[in-house]
Amino acid sequence: MVVDSKAIISYIQIQKEDLAVFRFKPKEGGEVPQFKAGQFLTLGAHVPAENKVIRRAYSIASNPENRNYIELYIRWVRKPLPGRLTTVLFSAKEGDEIIWLKPTGPFTIEEKMPNGEPDNRRIVCLGGGTGLAPFVSYAKHLHAIGSKREVVVFHGASYVDELGYREELTRLEEESLDKGKDKWNFKYRATISRPDEWFNRTWNGHKGRVESFLQSKDGEMSPLEKLVGEKITKENTVFFICGWQGTIDGCLDVLTPKGFVTERNKRADKSFEIKYESYG
Ligand SMILES: Cc1cc2nc3c(=O)[nH]c(=O)nc-3n(C[C@H](O)[C@H](O)[C@H](O)COP(=O)(O)OP(=O)(O)OC[C@H]3O[C@@H](n4cnc5c(N)ncnc54)[C@H](O)[C@@H]3O)c2cc1C
Numbered sequence: 001m002v003v004d005s006k007a008i009i010s011y012i013q014i015q016k017e018d019l020a021v022f023r024f025k026p027k028e029g030g031e032v033p034q035f036k037a038g039q040f041l042t043l044g045a046h047v048p049a050e051n052k053v054i055r056r057a058y059s060i061a062s063n064p065e066n067r068n069y070i071e072l073y074i075r076w077v078r079k080p081l082p083g084r085l086t087t088v089l090f091s092a093k094e095g096d097e098i099i100w101l102k103p104t105g106p107f108t109i110e111e112k113m114p115n116g117e118p119d120n121r122r123i124v125c126l127g128g129g130t131g132l133a134p135f136v137s138y139a140k141h142l143h144a145i146g147s148k149r150e151v152v153v154f155h156g157a158s159y160v161d162e163l164g165y166r167e168e169l170t171r172l173e174e175e176s177l178d179k180g181k182d183k184w185n186f187k188y189r190a191t192i193s194r195p196d197e198w199f200n201r202t203w204n205g206h207k208g209r210v211e212s213f214l215q216s217k218d219g220e221m222s223p224l225e226k227l228v229g230e231k232i233t234k235e236n237t238v239f240f241i242c243g244w245q246g247t248i249d250g251c252l253d254v255l256t257p258k259g260f261v262t263e264r265n266k267r268a269d270k271s272f273e274i275k276y277e278s279y280g
């Protein structure tokens with residue numbers, strides 16, 4: 001049975017007209033519900049035109065150690081018609097009430113290998129657009145628990161003003177450089193997929209969609225391999241991908257021929273190297 005609880009929108013930060021960070025707190029006060037990094041929260045609102053409650057899933061961008069609020073990174077869907085729930089959210093004010101369901105979902109980091117050994121492999125995250133959200137949660141969580149695993153976060157966006165969390169993720173990388181990889185091992189790279197548009201004229205970083213970090217020409221190392229300084233293998237790396245199905249497919253087109261396997265098609269011994277969450 002669906003159990004609806006009430007939350008308050010405690011903070012809204014508009015990044016651009018149709019992209020924003022929202023924070024939510026329990027209406028009755030106290031701590032937010034427990035969750036794992038990578039899980040999603042279901043929000044609901046009564047939509048008068050349809051005379052029913054519309055519920056939608058949103059990946060949590062805050063980390064589980066933050067018990068004060070849950071943060072989401074949301075795109076206002078406007079085409080071909082205004083999205084039902086996102087239109088409610090982008091018309092809301094701080095202090096407004098909304099329905100939420102308990103966080104859930106399987107897009108979480110594995111701490112152990114199927115044989116019970118600790119999973120110490122490098123974590124490579126590829127997020128398209130708002131698909132960055134679960135990886136912000138991963139990064140903050142792994143930082144908060146003092147993880148020693150190497151973490152690489154790649155973010156792809158169409159426009160430079162859609163690189164949400166850039167400052168925060170850059171700071172996490174700087175901390176890694178300052179403290180040393182043995183203390184905190186974190187890298188963040190962004191890419192712009194429409195580099196020739198006038199609005200993106202100042203961009204001098206990586207160009208192309210996020211999956212291009214995995215692609216290579218003529219047996220050369222991929223941008224990912226150049227960044228980490230070694231060949232990527234099943235033994236040293238695990239991949240997490242979130243975005244449009246085209247983004248997932250673009251990554252799988254590179255990884256599958258190399259023998260990497262998704263959790264959904266795991267081997268008989270239950271091993272896998274890829275988890276993904278698709279926009280559907
Ligand atoms: C696990 C998971 C995590 C997610 N995480 C995030 C996240 O972190 N951030 C995020 O922004 N989104 C996320 N989403 C997507 C989110 O759940 C919603 O699908 C999205 O916000 C759109 O909801 P909506 O009600 O506004 O749009 P909807 O009303 O569901 O509309 C969906 C599409 O249908 C079109 N449409 C609407 N009405 C009609 C109509 N009458 N006829 C024809 N077409 C119509 C809309 O234009 C739109 O293209 C996630 C989805 C999943 C499954």
Ligand SMILES: NC(=O)c1ccc[n+]([C@@H]2O[C@H](COP(=O)([O-])OP(=O)(O)OC[C@H]3O[C@@H](n4cnc5c(N)ncnc54)[C@H](OP(=O)(O)O)[C@@H]3O)[C@@H](O)[C@H]2O)c1
Pocket residue numbers: 059075076077128129130131132133156157158162192193194209210242243244245246247250277278279280
């Ligand atoms: N977990 C989830 O299921 C989840 C999480 C977050 C968001 N969402 C939903 O997904 C929707 C879109 O997200 P967004 O607005 O954040 O994305 P976006 O800004 O439209 O796109 C982000 C990046 O993905 C690329 N892209 C777009 N379509 C693609 C395709 N078919 N194949 C490969 N790459 C593609 C874009 O490249 P171009 O510049 O070339 O278009 C851009 O680089 C949102 O409306 C949200 O509702 C779902």
